[in-house]
Amino acid sequence: xxxxxxxxxxxxxxxxxxxxxxxxxxxxxxxxxxxxxxxxxxxxxxxxxxxxxxxxxxxxxxxxxxxxxxxxxxxxxxxxxxxxxxxxxxxxxxxxxxxxxxxxxxxxxxxxxxxxxxxxxxxxxxxxxxxxxxxxxxxxxxxxxxxxxxxxxxxxxxxxxxxxxxxxxxxxxxxxxxxxxxxxxxxxxxxxxxxxxxxxxxxxxxxxxxxxxxxxxxxxxxxxxxxxxxxxxxxxxxxxxxxxxxxxxxxxxxxxxxxxx
Numbered sequence: 206x207x208x209x210x211x212x213x214x215x216x217x218x219x220x221x222x223x224x225x226x227x228x229x230x231x232x233x234x235x236x237x238x239x240x241x242x243x244x245x246x247x248x249x250x251x252x253x254x255x256x257x258x259x260x261x262x263x264x265x266x267x268x269x270x271x272x273x274x275x276x277x278x279x280x281x282x283x284x285x286x287x288x289x290x291x292x293x294x295x296x297x298x299x300x301x302x303x304x305x306x307x308x309x310x311x312x313x314x315x316x317x318x319x320x321x322x323x324x325x326x327x328x329x330x331x332x333x334x335x336x337x338x339x340x341x342x343x344x345x346x347x348x349x350x351x352x353x354x355x356x357x358x359x360x361x362x363x364x365x366x367x368x369x370x371x372x373x374x375x376x377x378x379x380x381x382x383x384x385x386x387x388x389x390x391x392x393x394x395x396x397x398x399x400x401x402x403x404x405x406x407x408x409x410x411x412x413x414x415x416x417x418x419x420x421x422x423x424x425x426x427x428x429x430x431x432x433x434x435x436x437x438x439x440x441x442x443x444x445x446x447x448x449x450x451x452x453x454x455x456x457x458x459x460x461x462x463x464x465x466x
Contacts, residue, residue: 208445210237213344214264214289215444216282216333217241218272218325219299221248223398224348226255227433228296228440233260235441237294240266240285264289272299273320278328291340294444295333297326297370298348302400304363318362323369330377334386343386344444347374350393351463354455367392371455378453387452389443394459395421396431426461 215232219225220241229239233256241256243249249267256265266288270281285292300322303314326347337343352364353371371390378388395401397418405417412420422429436458442448457463 210235213293214238215294216285216292217296221252225298226252227437231437231441233263238264242268242281272325282332292333294344296346315362318366322366337386338384341385345388347390354465390455392457394462
């Protein structure tokens with residue numbers, strides 16, 4: 206079975222690196238067109254070139270915007286529509302892993318986390334919703350992490366924000382189903398990405414990337430870190446012609462690491 210997107214347009218936040226870039230490539234290779242949104246212009250240019258090389262037939266728009274603000278969300282969505290037309294698929298992927306002991310998390314950190322992860326997802330979905338509803342076709346994926354289901358100690362603010370994102374997913378799915386707007390969450394475990402590359406670089410033990418990956422993968426039931434293309438493959442499925450009966454779910458993509466199904 207071949208999964209295809211048939212010319213659908215996807216807007217992917219955090220699309221210049223890591224999982225966002227992997228999804229943009231996979232969507233393009235499956236016959237979709239993509240608007241990737243991030244803050245860094247240089248990373249966006251590199252990502253755009255990589256996507257075009259992998260899928261020459263795809264249309265690609267690289268949009269520099271700070272979606273932690275309402276103005277940034279409005280500008281990013283308008284630019285995507287201007288470049289590619291209607292937005293059929295929205296992937297809310299932007300985010301960082303802000304966490305620490307609860308008493309040390311300041312109001313500023315809480316607000317920054319909520320703005321980038323939760324309010325950006327709300328604002329962009331609100332912009333995309335009317336068009337999806339009018340066309341009776343839409344797909345929204347909220348990228349969260351497994352802390353949304355099983356928040357760990359010292360997991361604030363990120364686990365709390367991600368848990369709110371899971372509740373948002375269910376609300377949207379229940380309201381969108383009658384309009385054929387399907388909404389799901391994908392919960393990340395430990396998957397090779399730019400975030401983990403940075404963590405390896407900050408490790409003072411002077412071990413190689415391969416050694417570091419092997420060590421990090423040992424606690425995972427499947428015995429390894431996930432690959433970006435494995436994560437991206439599920440995203441393509443959820444937005445493809447065969448994913449039309451899946452909505453309102455929060456799917457762990459974690460090699461079995463989460464204690465919660």
